[in-house]
Amino acid sequence: MANTVIGSSITVDGEITGVESLVIQGQVKGRIGVTENLYVENSATVEADIEAASVEVGGEVTGNVTATARVEIKAEGRMVGDVRSPRILIADGALFKGSIDMDVER
Amino acid sequence: MASKAVTVIAAGTVVAGRIEGAEDVDLFGRIEGSLKLKGALKIDEKARADAELDVTRLEVRGILVGNATASESIELFGTARVVGDLVAPRIIVRDGARFRGLIDMGEPAEADDEAPARRPEERVRARRLHRPALAAGARPRPAEADDANAEES
Structure with a gap:
Protein backbone atom coordinates (compact mmCIF):
# COMPACT_ATOMS: atom_id res chain seq x y z
CA MET A 1 0.00 0.00 0.00
CA ALA A 2 1.00 3.53 -0.67
CA ASN A 3 2.00 5.86 2.09
CA THR A 4 -0.27 8.48 3.46
CA VAL A 5 0.32 11.78 1.70
CA ILE A 6 -1.06 15.07 2.95
CA GLY A 7 -0.90 17.20 -0.20
CA SER A 8 0.38 20.75 -0.42
CA SER A 9 -3.05 22.41 -0.45
CA ILE A 10 -4.33 20.44 2.53
CA THR A 11 -4.69 21.72 6.07
CA VAL A 12 -5.24 19.26 8.90
CA ASP A 13 -6.15 20.51 12.34
CA GLY A 14 -6.21 17.55 14.69
CA GLU A 15 -4.50 14.24 15.01
CA ILE A 16 -2.91 11.88 12.53
CA THR A 17 -2.06 8.37 13.67
CA GLY A 18 -1.05 5.40 11.63
CA VAL A 19 1.01 2.33 10.97
CA GLU A 20 2.24 3.56 7.60
CA SER A 21 4.76 6.15 6.60
CA LEU A 22 3.45 9.67 6.38
CA VAL A 23 4.46 12.35 3.88
CA ILE A 24 3.41 15.90 4.65
CA GLN A 25 3.47 18.55 1.94
CA GLY A 26 0.73 20.73 3.40
CA GLN A 27 -0.04 22.01 6.86
CA VAL A 28 -0.68 19.96 9.96
CA LYS A 29 -1.52 21.27 13.39
CA GLY A 30 -2.04 19.04 16.42
CA ARG A 31 -0.43 15.67 16.97
CA ILE A 32 1.25 13.10 14.75
CA GLY A 33 1.94 9.52 15.75
CA VAL A 34 3.15 7.01 13.19
CA THR A 35 4.99 3.75 13.67
CA GLU A 36 6.97 4.25 10.45
CA ASN A 37 8.72 7.25 8.95
CA LEU A 38 7.56 10.81 8.77
CA TYR A 39 8.68 13.06 5.95
CA VAL A 40 8.04 16.77 6.34
CA GLU A 41 8.66 18.09 2.86
CA ASN A 42 9.87 21.47 1.71
CA SER A 43 6.42 22.99 1.26
CA ALA A 44 5.13 21.69 4.59
CA THR A 45 4.39 23.46 7.84
CA VAL A 46 3.89 21.27 10.89
CA GLU A 47 2.89 22.55 14.28
CA ALA A 48 2.61 19.35 16.25
CA ASP A 49 4.09 16.98 18.73
CA ILE A 50 5.51 14.11 16.77
CA GLU A 51 6.17 10.48 17.50
CA ALA A 52 7.60 8.31 14.76
CA ALA A 53 10.30 5.76 13.97
CA SER A 54 12.21 8.35 12.00
CA VAL A 55 11.60 11.94 11.06
CA GLU A 56 12.97 13.81 8.08
CA VAL A 57 12.52 17.55 8.22
CA GLY A 58 12.79 19.43 4.94
CA GLY A 59 10.13 21.99 5.81
CA GLU A 60 9.06 23.81 8.92
CA VAL A 61 8.38 21.99 12.18
CA THR A 62 7.33 23.49 15.48
CA GLY A 63 6.87 21.00 18.30
CA ASN A 64 8.53 18.25 20.22
CA VAL A 65 9.78 15.24 18.35
CA THR A 66 10.37 11.75 19.65
CA ALA A 67 11.83 9.25 17.21
CA THR A 68 12.81 5.68 18.01
CA ALA A 69 15.38 5.53 15.20
CA ARG A 70 16.51 8.91 13.93
CA VAL A 71 15.78 12.53 13.19
CA GLU A 72 17.26 14.33 10.25
CA ILE A 73 16.98 18.06 9.72
CA LYS A 74 17.90 18.77 6.13
CA ALA A 75 19.56 21.88 4.78
CA GLU A 76 16.19 23.48 3.94
CA GLY A 77 14.65 22.36 7.24
CA ARG A 78 13.62 24.73 9.98
CA MET A 79 12.76 23.34 13.35
CA VAL A 80 11.81 24.66 16.77
CA GLY A 81 11.29 22.18 19.59
CA ASP A 82 12.89 19.46 21.64
CA VAL A 83 14.16 16.34 20.00
CA ARG A 84 14.56 12.91 21.57
CA SER A 85 16.15 10.29 19.37
CA PRO A 86 19.18 7.97 19.46
CA ARG A 87 20.47 9.40 16.17
CA ILE A 88 20.18 13.01 15.12
CA LEU A 89 21.50 14.62 11.98
CA ILE A 90 21.50 18.33 11.29
CA ALA A 91 22.61 19.36 7.83
CA ASP A 92 24.60 22.46 6.98
CA GLY A 93 22.13 25.28 6.46
CA ALA A 94 19.39 23.86 8.66
CA LEU A 95 17.80 26.02 11.31
CA PHE A 96 17.18 24.50 14.71
CA LYS A 97 16.20 25.83 18.09
CA GLY A 98 15.56 23.55 21.02
CA SER A 99 17.14 20.84 23.08
CA ILE A 100 18.46 17.52 21.90
CA ASP A 101 18.44 14.29 23.86
CA MET A 102 20.20 11.32 22.27
CA ASP A 103 20.25 9.36 25.47
CA VAL A 104 17.22 7.28 24.57
CA GLU A 105 16.72 3.62 25.29
CA ARG A 106 16.51 1.70 22.06
CA MET B 1 2.65 14.10 -9.81
CA MET B 105 -30.87 17.18 -5.10
CA GLY B 106 -32.14 20.75 -4.92
CA GLU B 107 -35.07 22.18 -6.78
CA PRO B 108 -36.38 20.07 -9.66
CA ALA B 109 -36.19 21.96 -12.96
CA GLU B 110 -39.93 21.72 -13.71
CA ALA B 111 -41.01 23.39 -10.46
CA ASP B 112 -40.94 26.72 -12.24
CA ASP B 113 -43.44 28.66 -10.11
CA GLU B 114 -41.84 27.71 -6.80
CA ALA B 115 -39.28 29.81 -4.99
CA PRO B 116 -35.81 28.30 -5.41
CA ALA B 117 -33.65 26.79 -2.68
CA ARG B 118 -36.36 25.40 -0.47
CA ARG B 119 -35.65 23.05 2.34
CA PRO B 120 -36.64 19.49 1.44
CA GLU B 121 -39.49 19.24 3.97
CA GLU B 122 -41.01 22.47 2.66
CA ARG B 123 -40.84 21.13 -0.84
CA VAL B 124 -42.81 18.05 0.09
CA ARG B 125 -45.51 20.23 1.59
CA ALA B 126 -45.56 22.47 -1.48
CA ARG B 127 -46.11 19.49 -3.69
CA ARG B 128 -49.06 18.34 -1.58
CA LEU B 129 -50.61 21.81 -1.75
CA HIS B 130 -50.40 21.61 -5.49
CA ARG B 131 -52.48 18.48 -5.68
CA PRO B 132 -55.97 20.12 -5.62
CA ALA B 133 -54.97 22.43 -8.45
CA LEU B 134 -54.04 19.42 -10.50
CA ALA B 135 -57.37 17.76 -9.75
CA ALA B 136 -59.34 20.94 -10.51
CA GLY B 137 -57.69 21.38 -13.88
CA ALA B 138 -58.24 19.23 -16.91
CA ARG B 139 -59.18 15.76 -15.80
CA PRO B 140 -55.95 13.81 -15.38
CA ARG B 141 -55.37 10.80 -17.52
CA PRO B 142 -55.72 7.55 -15.56
CA ALA B 143 -51.95 7.04 -15.39
CA GLU B 144 -51.46 10.43 -13.80
CA ALA B 145 -54.26 9.81 -11.36
CA ASP B 146 -52.56 6.59 -10.31
CA ASP B 147 -49.27 8.41 -9.81
CA ALA B 148 -50.94 11.06 -7.73
CA ASN B 149 -52.61 8.45 -5.57
CA ALA B 150 -49.37 6.58 -5.12
CA GLU B 151 -47.57 9.72 -4.01
CA GLU B 152 -50.40 10.79 -1.76
CA SER B 153 -50.35 7.60 0.32
Missing part, protein backbone atom coordinates in the same frame (compact mmCIF):
# COMPACT_ATOMS: atom_id res chain seq x y z
CA ALA B 2 2.87 16.12 -12.98
CA SER B 3 -0.81 17.01 -13.26
CA LYS B 4 -2.79 17.25 -10.08
CA ALA B 5 -1.81 16.77 -6.48
CA VAL B 6 -3.55 13.95 -4.68
CA THR B 7 -3.66 13.40 -0.97
CA VAL B 8 -3.71 9.79 0.15
CA ILE B 9 -4.72 8.57 3.57
CA ALA B 10 -3.46 5.01 3.67
CA ALA B 11 -5.06 2.02 5.33
CA GLY B 12 -4.03 2.00 8.97
CA THR B 13 -3.88 5.77 9.16
CA VAL B 14 -6.41 7.78 11.14
CA VAL B 15 -6.82 11.52 10.71
CA ALA B 16 -8.99 13.05 13.40
CA GLY B 17 -9.97 16.70 13.37
CA ARG B 18 -10.48 19.24 10.66
CA ILE B 19 -9.18 18.76 7.14
CA GLU B 20 -9.33 21.45 4.47
CA GLY B 21 -7.82 21.75 1.05
CA ALA B 22 -8.07 22.16 -2.69
CA GLU B 23 -7.10 18.84 -4.22
CA ASP B 24 -8.37 15.28 -4.51
CA VAL B 25 -8.24 12.99 -1.51
CA ASP B 26 -8.16 9.19 -1.71
CA LEU B 27 -9.17 7.64 1.56
CA PHE B 28 -8.08 4.09 2.32
CA GLY B 29 -7.84 4.57 6.08
CA ARG B 30 -10.06 6.57 8.40
CA ILE B 31 -11.04 10.15 8.98
CA GLU B 32 -12.99 11.56 11.88
CA GLY B 33 -14.24 15.11 12.19
CA SER B 34 -14.77 17.29 9.17
CA LEU B 35 -13.40 17.59 5.69
CA LYS B 36 -13.83 20.55 3.37
CA LEU B 37 -12.41 20.13 -0.07
CA LYS B 38 -12.32 21.79 -3.47
CA GLY B 39 -11.84 18.46 -5.13
CA ALA B 40 -13.00 14.88 -5.16
CA LEU B 41 -13.06 12.59 -2.16
CA LYS B 42 -12.97 8.86 -2.79
CA ILE B 43 -13.80 6.61 0.12
CA ASP B 44 -12.36 3.20 -0.67
CA GLU B 45 -14.09 -0.10 0.01
CA LYS B 46 -12.15 -0.69 3.23
CA ALA B 47 -12.11 2.95 4.31
CA ARG B 48 -14.31 4.69 6.82
CA ALA B 49 -15.27 8.32 7.33
CA ASP B 50 -17.06 9.53 10.44
CA ALA B 51 -17.23 13.10 9.29
CA GLU B 52 -19.13 16.04 7.92
CA LEU B 53 -18.09 16.34 4.29
CA ASP B 54 -18.19 19.39 2.04
CA VAL B 55 -16.59 18.55 -1.29
CA THR B 56 -16.88 19.02 -5.04
CA ARG B 57 -17.39 15.34 -5.82
CA LEU B 58 -17.82 12.34 -3.57
CA GLU B 59 -17.46 8.65 -4.37
CA VAL B 60 -18.28 6.19 -1.63
CA ARG B 61 -17.33 2.54 -1.78
CA GLY B 62 -16.80 2.11 1.94
CA ILE B 63 -18.43 3.43 5.09
CA LEU B 64 -19.60 6.98 5.64
CA VAL B 65 -21.31 8.13 8.80
CA GLY B 66 -22.13 11.82 8.59
CA ASN B 67 -23.71 14.37 6.33
CA ALA B 68 -22.23 15.11 2.94
CA THR B 69 -22.61 18.09 0.64
CA ALA B 70 -21.15 18.06 -2.86
CA SER B 71 -21.29 20.93 -5.34
CA GLU B 72 -21.24 18.49 -8.29
CA SER B 73 -22.15 14.91 -7.47
CA ILE B 74 -22.33 12.13 -4.91
CA GLU B 75 -22.08 8.51 -5.99
CA LEU B 76 -22.70 5.53 -3.73
CA PHE B 77 -21.28 2.34 -5.16
CA GLY B 78 -22.53 -1.17 -4.47
CA THR B 79 -20.22 -1.66 -1.52
CA ALA B 80 -21.13 1.64 0.14
CA ARG B 81 -22.63 1.81 3.62
CA VAL B 82 -23.85 5.30 4.39
CA VAL B 83 -25.76 6.88 7.25
CA GLY B 84 -26.38 10.60 6.88
CA ASP B 85 -27.97 13.24 4.73
CA LEU B 86 -26.72 13.83 1.21
CA VAL B 87 -27.01 17.15 -0.64
CA ALA B 88 -25.83 17.48 -4.24
CA PRO B 89 -27.32 18.36 -7.63
CA ARG B 90 -26.50 14.84 -8.84
CA ILE B 91 -26.77 11.84 -6.56
CA ILE B 92 -26.23 8.32 -7.87
CA VAL B 93 -27.04 5.28 -5.78
CA ARG B 94 -25.90 2.01 -7.29
CA ASP B 95 -27.38 -1.42 -6.82
CA GLY B 96 -26.20 -2.93 -3.55
CA ALA B 97 -25.46 0.33 -1.76
CA ARG B 98 -26.93 0.63 1.72
CA PHE B 99 -28.07 4.06 2.75
CA ARG B 100 -30.09 5.64 5.52
CA GLY B 101 -30.78 9.34 5.51
CA LEU B 102 -32.16 12.17 3.47
CA ILE B 103 -31.34 12.99 -0.12
CA ASP B 104 -31.64 16.51 -1.44
